[in-house]
Amino acid sequence: MNTTPENSEKTRELAWQIMHAALNAVEPGAAVRRHLHLANGRLRIGGLHGAERTYDLNEFDRALVVGGGKAGAPMAAAVNEVLGSRLAGGVVVVKHEHLLDDPTATGPIEIFEAGHPVPDEAGLQGAGRIADLLRSTTSRDLVLCLISGGGSALMTSPMPGISLADLQSLTQVLLGCGATINEINTIRKHISQLKGGQLAQLASPSPVISLILSDVVGDPLEVVASGPTTPDPTTFGDAWSILERYGVLDDVPASITNHLNAGLKGAISDTPKPSDPVFDGVQNVIVGSNRLAAQAAAAEAQRLGFDTILLTTFLEGEAREVAKAIAGLAKGLVRGETTHPSDRALLQPACLVLGGETTVTLRGDGKGGRTQEMALAAALSVADWEGILIAFLATDGTDGPTDAAGAFADGNTVARANRLGLDAEVHLAGNDSYHFFQKLEDLIITGPTNTNVNDLALILASG
């Protein structure tokens, strides 16, 4: 790859192929189908983490589906497709406008549309239906739980006596006092009926197969959708201390402090802990994750002839600065510095794959998102370098409040922008990456992908 327009176009096509392979690997329906196999009434489930298990459906009266998250509908359709007449019913809560075109595809599973990221009454109603259904299950029921990003807000089911308005008031107080997202979630788990392993507890003694599409860097199961099928290491005492430490005990609705206080006194049992036998019956399976997407990207790049290294899926930090590090990796790669264990420099064309999710500190009032801002910062770092193409992709197809998934950066980006009268530094200073790449026609537009496993960075080099 050099910088002639033809070769640049060709390299972008290859980058598109790599990105499509990554997105296909984590399409929610495909991700579920890949981990769920039914033959002769035996349901075999295998995941990236955790051992394979097989369930004889003839030993169960009902196979039920519950769950919530933005990818809920295509995941439910995939379960319906695999289980067919073996599926008795279920309830899944999805985000408004995240229904399938064909409403019959989810079969007997009831789909609730609800609010995200701010929970609404529809979500409470759907989550309440899930809780009611699980209270009815016995050891003759098999529960499949479908979890994806957004599941925490969508499956909001506060303890009796706590209203939606109380929850909203709590959120305002906690955000206002500077509590971290982990602290906020510790409190939420202790006033909710499903979070922090309590969904699995409600389903007990039914075995639970939890199929998880992870939208959190590193796939911490207790964090994805607030971990409805995962032990909760935090306690009522922790929740109370957080409110005490920030001095907001008096600002939080009494319904909430009363509930936490009852928990402190032991009048209400705590969320289930790792040693709880409930989890013997639970199989958590990550069906899709950033790692899976990155592995698919690396495999496709290798297949297309790139000498490829997958580096990590744990990339975090301020977008524009992490982008400089990515640009540094690209420069080392194209200069032939990148050398793998057998002491051979990577052959050109070469590819590095990284995943994770960065953050943007807003400085201006432009339009953009994490991945587009990374592309803009990277373009400045690799200006006038030959043989480098970097693609940044948000796997949900929606980077920040834009219709783009990301953007391309190469050594010509800044010069081409200058010729169009665009100043890369000015756009970066104003967080206005979208309008920069829109005018260059270098946006990566996939449309909504119905999945979310964070972001990918692809570095392609040919010296």
Next chain:
Amino acid sequence: MNTTPENSEKTRELAWQIMHAALNAVEPGAAVRRHLHLANGRLRIGGLHGAERTYDLNEFDRALVVGGGKAGAPMAAAVNEVLGSRLAGGVVVVKHEHLLDDPTATGPIEIFEAGHPVPDEAGLQGAGRIADLLRSTTSRDLVLCLISGGGSALMTSPMPGISLADLQSLTQVLLGCGATINEINTIRKHISQLKGGQLAQLASPSPVISLILSDVVGDPLEVVASGPTTPDPTTFGDAWSILERYGVLDDVPASITNHLNAGLKGAISDTPKPSDPVFDGVQNVIVGSNRLAAQAAAAEAQRLGFDTILLTTFLEGEAREVAKAIAGLAKGLVRGETTHPSDRALLQPACLVLGGETTVTLRGDGKGGRTQEMALAAALSVADWEGILIAFLATDGTDGPTDAAGAFADGNTVARANRLGLDAEVHLAGNDSYHFFQKLEDLIITGPTNTNVNDLALILASG
């Protein structure tokens, strides 16, 4: 490597061995000796970049040494050691207190001590002696030029009529108006006698062998010490435009604008351009660089049993954010994600080597530097992770205004600090990494190394 104190101690010892191998590879004397071979009166010179050349010293009347930079003294001693009686003399300018213990080691080469980073009269005097010596050379002289970091300030030789005070006034005006370092150097090259290829021009028709210890990321020869033996792509017109654009033509001393104006009118010839035949007689050899140090580190890590990848020597960006990216690489490595082309995950223990130089935006008034701040930010990112050790090293042994070269970060750093009453977040917010690691006894202290090839990051992992 796990987190028992014994294993942690053992891994640090291995990290020290890797760092020593890197530093030994770029020790200025060793670096020069490795590229300079004399046998039967024939001087053979080979470098990382550029072809090998051989000079028959019997064809020359004199072999002379000129140059400047912080590593000037040990480089001069190495040339004296290799050439012995073949060496006729020379002049090298070094920083105050950068002399050798044994002043006879540099033989007939005159060593000038001068000011850095602010040039002083001693530097002007030394640089003037270099210019005088070079004006005397003929095609029967062979000139060896020794260039290292700091050489630009140390070899300050303004054009006649421009005083040291004029130069200082120019620097103040340019820094005050927000000119970039590249813009400042463009102007400096056009009012100096040695910068921007003019040292080689003065030496002509003598052949010039320039031995360069690079302290600039990516080794751009026109930037290291302001490129005394490298073509200068910039012109008098560029220099003038910069002063015009910032509206500071009237603020700059008249001696300087008069000189630039004379150049604009063609009354003074411009700095030598890439097509200038002068450079046919010039051999630029990088004897030491970040890449060389990183390669030595990677080779030693591999020898010690680490499955190793050298990634890049182009790492740049804000220290604390780049550190998060480094931590992300460490997490991918210890989790077995890092997979090289033959589709094999790196075997544990594994090592990643990166080089470059980051920057710190000062927020507080604490004590620290780039590498120590990276270690502090990385420690926060890998808190409670097992099996990771990251070492950040400034190869000159002096990170920022401290006596430390860097620091170690691992998954226990933050917890150990907490037990000592140290808050990592508070120290990071105050740019106070030195006092944090000092109390933990996790500073990397090498003492001054007399070399400077930017910084290294070593990631060691064992899951």
